[in-house]
Amino acid sequence: MKPTVHDIARSAGVSLATVDRVLNGRPGVRRITQEKVEEAIAVLGYVRDVAAANLAKGRTYAFTFVLPENDNSFMIGLREEVEQAVGRSGAERTRIRVVDVPPFDGQALSTMLEGVLAERPDGVAFVAVESSDVQAAVARLREAGIAVVTLVSDLPGSQRHHFAGIDNHAAGRTAANLLGRFLSGRDGRVAMVAGSMLVRDHRERLEGFLSVLSEDFPRLAILPVIEARDDPAIAEELVTGLFRRYPDVIGLYSLGAGNRGILKAVRSLPEARRPVIIAHELTRSTRAALADGVVDAVLNQDAGHEVRSAIRVLKAKADGLPVIAAQERIRIDIFLKDNLP
Amino acid sequence: MKPTVHDIARSAGVSLATVDRVLNGRPGVRRITQEKVEEAIAVLGYVRDVAAANLAKGRTYAFTFVLPENDNSFMIGLREEVEQAVGRSGAERTRIRVVDVPPFDGQALSTMLEGVLAERPDGVAFVAVESSDVQAAVARLREAGIAVVTLVSDLPGSQRHHFAGIDNHAAGRTAANLLGRFLSGRDGRVAMVAGSMLVRDHRERLEGFLSVLSEDFPRLAILPVIEARDDPAIAEELVTGLFRRYPDVIGLYSLGAGNRGILKAVRSLPEARRPVIIAHELTRSTRAALADGVVDAVLNQDAGHEVRSAIRVLKAKADGLPVIAAQERIRIDIFLKDNLP
DNA sequence: GAGAATTTGAGGTACGTAAATCAAATTTAT
DNA sequence: ATAAATTTGATTTACGTACCTCAAATTCTC
Known part of the structure; x- marks a missing residue:
């Protein structure tokens, strides 16, 4: 049977009150007595029943x-x-x-x-x-x-x-690794859509992404980051403009939210022109896009x-x-x- | 304050004992009384304090x-x-x-x-x-x-x-997806090392892997599966033999255990000849192999x-x-x- | 060695629930 | 209407811990 405070009191030859004093760091216990109690605790392998303790504490x-x-x-x-x-x-x-x-x-x-x-x-x-x-x-x-x-x-x-x-730096690196390998051998531009550079998670993802991409996949050209304030409507507009300006975007890293808008813009492209996409957060829209092949991988934080x-x-x-x-x-x-x- | 059994007894106008009978499905309660109690439970939003209940039950x-x-x-x-x-x-x-x-x-x-x-x-x-x-x-x-x-x-x-x-079928499919994309554009053979076809998890992984590989990546030739009984020594021997026989193995899926042996065999190859590898289970050896690039991805069940x-x-x-x-x-x-x- | 200060013991109550007993009330059957 | 059966109430103990009080014992101080 699991030892209780009563057991350690008996084993240490002290009263319940003294055990309680030691256990809860209350004053009024001599060094020697305290050591006796602590030894009994160790010997019997006593562990406080947290459920009972919480019940008592309320x-x-x-x-x-x-x-x-x-x-x-x-x-x-x-x-x-x-x-x-x-x-x-x-x-x-x-x-x-x-x-x-x-x-x-x-x-x-x-x-x-x-x-x-x-x-x-x-x-x-x-x-x-x-x-x-x-x-x-x-x-x-x-x-x-x-x-x-x-x-x-x-x-x-x-x-x-x-x-x-999550470790957002690692997330960015992981995204770059996947994107780079999925694009292996191809030349072209890679775009990034963030929410805002004011929040650290987005900045760190970007940093990690860029460091791996530039080091391990030098054939991929990197476009300036787009800030869409995690807003689907803004994102859709900006990404649509991006595709108009750069026909050779072959990879896209969506490192913020607002994927709904980004994906809408991508779906309006002919299939042959759609880039490989890595996005963040498994939501209804990213899940659907994964399932039908518009998005290639989703990094998620639970x-x-x-x-x-x-x-x-x-x-x-x-x-x-x-x-x-x-x-x-x-x-x-x-x-x-x-x-x- | 959170309602207790006392509160629902008072609210339902019955005794504690009756509440207990209803709560724990004990006999001897009329339909009408039971409904009164259940209504009180619903109205007050009572939820049993599991910790206290377990404490009492012992x-x-x-x-x-x-x-x-x-x-x-x-x-x-x-x-x-x-x-x-x-x-x-x-x-x-x-x-x-x-x-x-x-x-x-x-x-x-x-x-x-x-x-x-x-x-x-x-x-x-x-x-x-x-x-x-x-x-x-x-x-x-x-x-x-x-x-x-x-x-x-x-x-x-x-x-x-x-x-x-885990859903081992999905794991096999995921491995095939990653391996296929990592090898995109290349021709060659893909090998699979399992523990035993007697255990369902390995069979299912293989099944999922083969179905995606044959469907989505038809340019990759599939070698017969190797059964190494999850034993590092056996695996090393068999994989070494495999590489001798087939110099054009460009992908390897290790769907069982015993990775230590497989990786030893791979490391003895010149770097240029090493295949892309997807392995299962994050252990000391697969982790080290991931870090130094010998393994490309590890699927893990926690x-x-x-x-x-x-x-x-x-x-x-x-x-x-x-x-x-x-x-x-x-x-x-x-x-x-x-x-x- | 007396008085003060500190340490310890003994015991109780409480937390919320489970489970039991026994008596009292109510319902059902005849 | 009465006995039998069923349902309900009242009360108690227990689970393991926290926390409190008060008295008793021990140690310390001068």
């Missing part, structure tokens, strides 16, 4: 998720995952609140974070925008003892505890994993516990038409 | 994992994941026992399953071998009310409750996910609860040198 965690009001499928999906987490919040002893901010707007984000600070939650998760205001807001959150996690897009210079998202990981980390940080980095690493999923889930 | 689940005594890295890794689950068993209210069987031996496996049956665990997980003896053993396990899950390799005709593994999923399913089945299929789907991970974890 602690709940108040977390706030700050999400951009983007209307692309990925952000909508992310929001849904957060909503689902809200739905589970009873079972997980969390109270999760969602607040909205305008996208790509550091000013608005930092103001919102200040507002969140006033409510003193136990933790905050947000999609970062690069800005010194945001950095300052994070610093103040941490000063107030609030756990801070960036979600999807990181803010490395800041005091955030953790980043729940929004559900990211949200659940963020919550686990916020809990751990709120309790001052360490996080197991390997367990919280978010993977880059690669989907071809043959391994669609 | 139920533990006895599970047995039957693992083949293969000494390739994947099986060793799988075994480690099971051991880790054993380590967590205290916290998860499970008692997991691991037993060994000789690999690729239906007779030995079915005998072992009969032995497991005698101990009447709550559930059994095993790596299937195709054989009618095994089918019969599964039928007897189910008759005895024991939950049965196949792990890594399935046994579809049998009565098993669930398969915890053994940890598989084991944890198997345990969740066994628990659910032991309690007669449904499983959420989408949650238990094991993904095919694709690794290139740029997205290694």
